[in-house]
Amino acid sequence: MTLLLFASLIVALAIGVPIAFALGLSSLVYLLFTDIPINIIPQRMFSGIDSFVLLCVPGFVLAGNLMNVGGITHRIIAFCMAVVGHIRGGLALANVGASMLFAGISGTAVAETASIGAVMIPSMVRQGYRADYAAALTASASTVGPIIPPSLPMIIAGTISGLSVSRLLIAGAIPGILLGVSLGSVAYLIARRNDHPKGPRVPFREVVRSFFGAFWAILMTLIIVVGIMSGVFTPTEASMVAVVYAIFIGFFVYRELKPRDLPRVFWDSAVTTASLMALVGFANVFAWILTTEEIPVKVAQAMLGFSSSPVVFVLLVNLLLLFVGTFMETIAALMILLPILLKVAVALGIDPIQFSVMCVLNLVVGLTTPPVGVCLFVASSISRVPLAPLTRAVLPFLGVSIAVLLLVSYVPQITLWLPGLMYK
Template identity: 60%
Template sequence: MTLLLFLVFLVLLIIGFPIAFALGISAFVYILFSDLPLMVIPQKMYAGIDVFVLLSIPGFILAGNLMNASGITSRIIRFCNALLGHIRGGLGLANVGASMLFGGISGTAIADTASIGSVMIPAMKKEGYDTEFSCAVTASSSTIGPIIPPSLPMIIAATLTGLSVGKLFVAGIVPGVLLGLGFMAVTYLISVKRKYPKSQRAPLKQVALRFVEAFWAIMMTLVILFGIIGGIFTPTEASIVAVVYAVAVGLWIYKELSLRMIPAILLQSAKTTASLMVLVGFANLFAWIMTVEELPQLIADSMLELTENKLLLLLMINLLLIFVGAFMETIAALLILFPVLLGVAVQVGVDPVQFAIIMVVNLVIGLTTPPVGVCLFVASSIGNISLERITKAGLPFLLVSILILLLVTYVPEVSLWLPGLFYD
């Protein structure tokens, strides 16, 4: 029966079904042929989404959409360009810097690629950057979003294991910053080699002005993060604070948000939330079936039989996750595999918080690797180039991602140092 479950799932993926429905239909076929009551389906789906901390997800999605509609993207880009534009390849560096700041607001890579890419890719092409390089920078740097808080994958990971959302948020800061700096280094080196343009140094007054414009956007991340760390509010309450903050900034400070725009933003946020919750529900049903079949224990035992060496085991897990991330959506892979692999990692002495960061960094790499690299698809669509061209141009950035992944994997302090300061 397990073979039937995975066979149906793989066939549905190959013929192009969305990952959520592939999970749901394969689980339905399994239950149908196993003579289990169909009542199991709604029960397990509801159990998967009936978790208090998941209430923060619609809040953060709505807050991000409100801030997007408030003109935040252009303000962040102008600030980063004023700060970095005078360096060789400055517009590319500004692209990465904008992704680091924007990731702290949206928490998702696709939103980052679409919002920043729609502005930066045409601007970079106009300034003389190669199209594939412009798209590769945008797609690659957008993967910082799910690592720097607030992060939707981190919320899911905390939901699955009972880990502190605040601790995971803090643990993602250093890896996210290192990833951003690594992308900047690659961008600069390629820009110098290809003699990409640079602009004149912006006067200090202009840099200060651009910072003031972007200040309220940057403050949103700090309010969320330090509010959770300081115990002022829970992640769910933080998401509501973020919504109120976004409305206030959009209506009365940036003044680009109007009351007439809010119903459409609410509808879009509801659609995004609904699709995510359907995915969570179906993935929970799929994971329950795997548990019934004792697959998690089988996988754990098999891996531990091969080796109990911590370094080798982590390398095996990384290779598995990079492969899975290339074919499966991040949240779905996290829901199905995180509890299974966490048990293996803990048995060889890996800290659960560190492993959560390893897992998230691993899976976001899949956002820029074919065949299911959604950020590649979005960027290539904006730049109007083939997937092959953008994939080739993104190889140096992919190498940086893997190096940071290895650093997070084998140097625990990279992800545990900051949580140790705030929580121990």
């Protein structure tokens, strides 16, 4: 029956069924050939989304949309351009910097690719950058978003694993910054080699002016992170604070958010949240079936039978998740695989926080890998560059992302130092 489950999932994905419905359809096919009643599907779906922590998902999605419509994107880009625009390849560096700042607002890579890419890709092309390079850089830089807090994949990982969501969010800060700096370094080296353009040096007063233009957006990130770290509010409460803050800034500070914009913002946020919750629900059904078939136990036994070394296990997990990430969406893969792999990791003495961050980072890298790199498809749509040249252009950034992944995998203090400092 397990073979039937996976065969129906593969067929559904192959014919283009969205991952959430593919998980639900394969689960239904499995149940139809067993004695388990199909009403288990709504029961397991509800139990999967019946979590207080998941209430922060619509909050962060809505806050990000409000800040984006309220004029946040171009202010962040303007500030980054004022700081690094005079450096060789400054526009590319500003692209990476904007994604790192925007990460604290959106928390999702796809939202960053769409928002940053709509502005930066055309600007880079006009400045003489190749379109495939501009799109590849934008897609790669957007993967910083799901690592730097607030991060929706981290929230999902904490929910399904029972780990502290606050600790997971804080644990992603240094790996996220390290990933952003590494991508920026590659962009700089490519700029030096290809003699990419650089802009004029901006007077210091313009840098200060652009900083104050982006200050309220940066402050939002600080409020969220510091509030969670200090225990002033939970991640769910932080999302509501972010919504109130975004409405206030959009209406009264930036003054670009209008009452007529609210229905569209609320609708888009509701659609995004509904799609995420459907994915979580169906993935929980699929994961329950795997548990019923004792797949986690069999996988654990197989891995431990291959090697009991934590070093080898981490390498095997990275290879597995890099493969899975090429065709499965991040949250769905987390829902299915993290509970299975985490049990083995803990048995081998690997810290669960560090292991979970590693898994999230690994699957986020999959957002820029073919054949189902979602960020690549978004960047391709914006730049109108076919997927084949875009894939070639993304390889240097994909390589450095994997290098950061291995560093995070085998140097636990990169992940654990900050949570240890905050939660002694």
